[in-house]
């Protein structure tokens with residue numbers, strides 16, 4: 001994928017400089033050590049191969065810059081945090097493309113889930129499937145209080161199955177029983193329900209999502225990095241190792257599953273339904 005970097009905006013200091021790429025805006029504040037990363041892949045921030053690639057590059061840049069200790073993930077698109085994996089990447093393409101795409105999805109998850117940075121999701125819009133997965137890799141989730149902003153792993157509604165590492169990430173967050181129900185039914189939770197089940201940590205008025213994320217970030221950044229990072233690693237490494245050990249097999253499994261005629265038909269029908277919703 002071709003990556004076009006955005007020009008820094010005019011400003012006096014580092015904190016006024018933006019960097020990033022076409023689809024991932026990064027607003028760094030060197031003074032606080034916090035960067036706000038905004039997804040900008042209109043209309044719905046679907047996780048296309050380009051967005052995944054740019055996301056990984058921007059994250060790596062922040063990980064390698066010791067100025068930054070915390071990142072807030074949020075959306076630049078109105079009403080949608082992320083619509084999840086890009087269905088057009090999983091429909092009507094060839095096996096090599098599916099393999100490349102899935103490797104990028106795995107790569108992003110692996111980097112986010114064990115990131116040394118404090119990651120906070122400021123969820124300012126709908127957050128289904130892969131969008132929910134991204135928020136679940138964060139250390140803390142704040143969701144805007146809007147009944148349209150549903151969140152959850154709804155894969156079964158599309159006739160597909162959440163991979164084991166999506167499931168593991170959910171189980172690590174809300175426990176086994178709640179995950180079993182949520183995954184089988186493909187539940188998309190309203191904000192109050194998401195809070196109750198522990199899928200998000202806070203629900204706040206829409207105009208307070210970012211300010212809340214910044215104040216929560218201050219609390220997390222008050223903890224010495226090495227102790228917090230080792231603790232995060234202790235909690236999450238077993239889950240990550242499971243995928244690392246069978247990464248290639250997981251790619252093969254995805255490619256053969258997604259290539260089935262029945263799965264392609266289900267996805268096509270789901271896409272059609274999304275498009276017809278408008279008319």
Ligand SMILES: CC/C=C\CC/C=C/CC(=O)SCCNC(=O)CCNC(=O)[C@H](O)C(C)(C)COP(=O)(O)OP(=O)(O)OC[C@H]1O[C@@H](n2cnc3c(N)ncnc32)[C@H](O)[C@@H]1OP(=O)(O)O
Pocket residue numbers: 043044046079080082083084085086087088126128129130131154155158160161162163253254257258271274275277278
């Ligand atoms: C072995 C393992 C096998 C498989 C595992 C695969 C795992 C997959 C995980 C996933 O993430 S699958 C993706 C699941 N995502 C969804 O179900 C969300 C679908 N989208 C929506 O529900 C809605 O679009 C929204 C609530 C996010 C936003 O609603 P609204 O603002 O009303 O926008 P529209 O629905 O009108 O959509 C605008 C435009 O965008 C297209 N689109 C929506 N979602 C996707 C998507 N995920 N991928 C690609 N394109 C998407 C939609 O079709 C519309 O296109 P137009 O051409 O009609 O403008």
